[in-house]
Every structure is written in structure tokens, then in C-alpha cells.
Amino acid sequence: xxxxxxxxxxxxxxxxxxxxxxxxxxxxxxxxxxxxxxxxxxxxxxxxxxxxxxxxxxxxxxxxxxxxxxxxxxxxxxxxxxxxxxxxxxxxxxxxxxxxxxxxxxxxxxxxxxxxxxxxxxxxxxxxxxxxxxxxxxxxxxxxxxxxxxxxxxxxxxxxxxxxxxxxxxxxxxxxxxxxxxxxxxxxxxxxxxxxxxxxxx
Numbered sequence: 001x002x003x004x005x006x007x008x009x010x011x012x013x014x015x016x017x018x019x020x021x022x023x024x025x026x027x028x029x030x031x032x033x034x035x036x037x038x039x040x041x042x043x044x045x046x047x048x049x050x051x052x053x054x055x056x057x058x059x060x061x062x063x064x065x066x067x068x069x070x071x072x073x074x075x076x077x078x079x080x081x082x083x084x085x086x087x088x089x090x091x092x093x094x095x096x097x098x099x100x101x102x103x104x105x106x107x108x109x110x111x112x113x114x115x116x117x118x119x120x121x122x123x124x125x126x127x128x129x130x131x132x133x134x135x136x137x138x139x140x141x142x143x144x145x146x147x148x149x150x151x152x153x154x155x156x157x158x159x160x161x162x163x164x165x166x167x168x169x170x171x172x173x174x175x176x177x178x179x180x181x182x183x184x185x186x187x188x189x190x191x192x193x194x195x196x197x198x199x200x201x202x
Contacts, residue, residue: 001182002138003145013115013139014178016054017064018086022070023051037062057156060177061102067113099126112136114179137182153178 022030034051042049046201053059104140109116114137122130132201142151150158153175162168 003142015067020065033066057177128173
């Protein structure tokens with residue numbers, strides 16, 4: 001697993017990061033649904049639950065629900081825009097790519113449901129020469145970096161009380177709150193030759 005950093009620091013990506021950034025940016029839909037969620041929890045708990053409670057296992061699940069609410073509203077707007085464009089006669093659905101001769105470099109960033117996703121590619125005469133992606137679980141599941149700073153998974157587990165050491169369900173609940181998917185986050189390298197190793201499941 002790689003250990004990517006943001007300005008030299010490990011970074012959690014995903015719904016919680018998205019919601020906290022939305023709140024910091026005063027994004028109106030995020031603020032609306034996050035406030036509603038915290039107010040509901042506060043009413044049920046009969047005590048004021050603040051934003052700091054979001055930095056938790058249940059907070060990540062709440063952030064996922066908040067993100068869903070924001071996206072449903074956005075999808076309604078996009079559906080209306082699509083129908084409006086079609087009503088004006090715009091029926092195009094695909095722009096065929098045109099690749100220049102020689103070598104081209106490309107990078108694309110996307111905010112996927114699990115968090116930030118980036119794709120890096122080198123294209124040579126219309127053919128992929130090199131490709132890699134840095135997926136959300138690479139950020140969240142990363143091991144300690146060269147400064148010995150823990151990644152988000154490890155940091156979220158520190159000081160977690162375990163009721164039964166033989167069945168550490170609390171660990172599973174916390175890690176599952178990140179919605180992990182590490183199939184494309186794992187990269188094996190043979191240190192002597194620095195070549196990648198392919199592993200096929202049977």
C-alpha cells in the first residue's frame with residue numbers, strides 16, 4: 001500500500017472529509033443536511049451533539065447519508081438540465097477522443113463515493129504506455145509514512161476500547177465505516193529489482 005500525503009500529512013478521504021470541507025466552504029446543501037442530522041441526533045440524545053462527534057465511526061456513516069441527500073438534490077438539477085438540453089435538440093452523448101502523435105501525459109481527479117480518485121496515464125501514439133490510479137482506500141488504508149505518522153485507518157483505531165479481544169468487532173465496525181476496497185490500492189514491489197509482482201487468485 002502506498003502512503004500518499006497532502007502537503008506532507010496523511011489525509012482521510014471520503015464522505016466525512018467531503019462534508020467537513022463542504023461545511024468549511026459554507027456549501028449551502030451540505031450545511032443544510034449536516035445541521036439537520038446533528039439536530040436530529042441531539043434531539044434523540046437529549047443533549048447538544050456538536051460537529052466534533054462527526055470524527056467517529058458513526059460520524060462517517062452520517063456523513064455518507066448527508067452526501068447522499070446532497071447528491072439527490074444535485075441529480076434532480078442535472079436531470080432537469082439534461083431534459084432542457086434535449087428539448088433544444090442537443091442529443092449528443094459522446095465526444096470521440098483525438099490523440100496527438102507522440103507521447104501525451106494525462107491526469108484526472110474525481111470525487112468518487114469513497115473519496116478522491118486520481119488516474120495517471122501516459123499515451124504514446126494512441127496507445128496506453130503507462131497507467132496507474134491512486135484510489136480512495138490508498139489514502140485511508142495507507143501505512144505509516146516516512147515520518148512515522150499513522151494513516152487514517154490506524155489513527156481512527158487508536159484508543160478504541162475492545163469488549164472482547166477474541167472478537168474485536170469494534171475494529172471491524174470502524175474500518176467498515178470507511179467502506180474499504182483495497183483490490184486496486186495494493187501494489188507489490190520486489191525490492192531488489194523494483195519490479196511489480198502480479199498475483200492471481202485461484
